[in-house]
Amino acid sequence: MNILIKSAKIIDPSNEELHSKKRDVLIKNGIIVAISPKIEEEKGTKVVQAKNLHLSNGWFDSGIAFGEPGFEERETIANGLLTAAKGGFTDIVLNPNTHPVPDTSSDIVFLRNRANGHACNLYPLGTLTMNGSGKDLAELYDMKNAGAVGFYDFKHPVENANLLKIGLQYTQNFGGLVFSFPLDTSIYHKGVANEGAISTKLGLRGIPAMAEELQVARDLFILEYTGGKLHIPTISTANSVKLIAEGKKKGLDVSCSVAIHNLFYTDNVLEEFDTRYKVLPPLRTKSDTKALIRAVKDGTIDFVTTDHTPMDVEQKRVEFDNAAYGTIGIENSFGILNQLFDLDTTISLLTNGRERFGLLSPELKEGKNACLTLFNSAEEYVFNDEHINSTSKNSMFLGSMLKGKALGIICNDQCII
Structure with missing residues (x-):
């Protein structure tokens, strides 16, 4: 699977080169092949873009x-x-x-x-x-x-x-x-x-x-x-x-x-x-x-x-x-x-x-396996039943005002958004 993440703000405090920078990220067959300010879309590539899109390990x-x-x-x-x-x-x-x-x-x-x-x-x-x-x-x-x-x-x-x-x-x-x-x-x-x-x-x-x-x-x-x-x-x-x-x-x-x-x-x-x-x-x-x-x-x-x-x-x-x-x-x-x-x-x-x-931490670098989380850091909303994907619904946070929402992940050559 080829995936192109467009204009995502990278949050990686350990990476001075990329932290807080907006970048396109190209992933092919589960591997990060390019991280650049602008990457042209190729035919057959799944494009991921969203308002206030953020990206981290x-x-x-x-x-x-x-x-x-x-x-x-x-x-x-x-x-x-x-x-x-x-x-x-x-x-x-x-x-x-x-x-x-x-x-x-x-x-x-x-x-x-x-x-x-x-x-x-x-x-x-x-x-x-x-x-x-x-x-x-x-x-x-x-x-x-x-x-x-x-x-x-x-x-x-x-x-x-x-x-x-x-x-x-x-x-x-x-x-x-x-x-x-x-x-x-x-x-x-x-x-x-x-x-x-x-x-x-x-x-x-x-x-x-x-x-x-x-x-x-x-x-x-x-x-x-x-x-x-x-x-x-x-x-x-x-x-x-x-x-x-x-x-x-x-x-x-x-x-x-x-x-x-x-x-x-x-x-x-x-x-x-x-x-x-x-x-x-x-x-x-x-x-x-x-x-x-x-x-x-x-x-x-x-x-x-x-x-x-x-x-x-x-x-x-x-x-x-x-x-x-x-x-x-x-x-x-x-x-x-x-x-x-x-x-x-x-x-x-x-x-x-x-x-x-005893587990290895992922790295946001070219040539590394893509193990990424996508999120919106600013969206404010009231947490309710429609936000629960679990079979059980026993959440003490129902009715709470939240700031920020996970959008999904790219990992193991899969995109869950």
């Missing part, structure tokens, strides 16, 4: 859930990857939120095979423990060889400290990345919202910030003892930021992420008991949100994730206490981040992070 998300196998009613791999592509993502890390969970090499091969032929690339995580039960380590080495980019019992903490210790020690032999969800279940005790004035007022069981911070402190202490590579997904409190910053100063090989919704919303939105806002970790306070945004800017938080978690309507349209955790977020990530940060920072956040998972 392809976007990456370190934590997305779909459903297949087992929960196809939430999201299939095929529709999930199409949704990600329309949302601007060329590469996603798939959380092990399925039934059964991927805890063997054959499970990882199945997921990779299901993703073959799509414009958006899928990189699966395997579970850290067998069946995700937290009792015995899974086939980590075999899963790594099959293509797993990390090991995570999705949204379940590693309660057994010795198990985390052994996991960190064992994975050093092959450079494996261990995830540890930051939640002390003895303090969490089936909470449903941030413990504070709002949860007390509404009569909701609280999840103290301490439940997250104790687990972070414990995990960092174990990491300091064992070595290895640790990733702490979706932190949500100011003190978690401080603990991780201290760990990094000690030279620990630790990374962390934050969910976009924990940067944008606080627990004040729970006043109407709307289950769209029930997520784990929960929405916290304004002071936490400010600390998280500062940490993103100074690099303490390594990357931002949509934490996209589709749930069927039966699990959301129930009482708040009984509702499932999770919100979708692929379709609106750019429009949220573009309000919180300047454009260069937003694009850096959306393109960084691959190296942590």
Whole structure:
């Protein structure tokens, strides 16, 4: 396929030669063959042009859930990857939120095979423990060889400290990345919202910030003892930021992420008991949100994730206490981040992070594979149902004013616009 992108403003802060310049980009058979102020259209070439067209390296998300196998009613791999592509993502890390969970090499091969032929690339995580039960380590080495980019019992903490210790020690032999969800279940005790004035007022069981911070402190202490590579997904409190910053100063090989919704919303939105806002970790306070945004800017938080978690309507349209955790977020990530940060920072956040998972970052250069995201940086609109491509519709961002919209991607010799 031959594709000509016309007059796109390139956003690539790492590329001084092209950053903020308007260029035509010619792609032939998936390879960037020319980047120039003006390229003449050739017969049989697909021309891509749009108002306020912007272009960057392809976007990456370190934590997305779909459903297949087992929960196809939430999201299939095929529709999930199409949704990600329309949302601007060329590469996603798939959380092990399925039934059964991927805890063997054959499970990882199945997921990779299901993703073959799509414009958006899928990189699966395997579970850290067998069946995700937290009792015995899974086939980590075999899963790594099959293509797993990390090991995570999705949204379940590693309660057994010795198990985390052994996991960190064992994975050093092959450079494996261990995830540890930051939640002390003895303090969490089936909470449903941030413990504070709002949860007390509404009569909701609280999840103290301490439940997250104790687990972070414990995990960092174990990491300091064992070595290895640790990733702490979706932190949500100011003190978690401080603990991780201290760990990094000690030279620990630790990374962390934050969910976009924990940067944008606080627990004040729970006043109407709307289950769209029930997520784990929960929405916290304004002071936490400010600390998280500062940490993103100074690099303490390594990357931002949509934490996209589709749930069927039966699990959301129930009482708040009984509702499932999770919100979708692929379709609106750019429009949220573009309000919180300047454009260069937003694009850096959306393109960084691959190296942590052992993946190569795309390059916007002639002779390189085209792995590009197209977007409009200025369009303002109210996010509603018509903007959702996911099978599930459990978005807490419905009704929000967004600034900026992803138009699609060019990747794997495919154009999804």
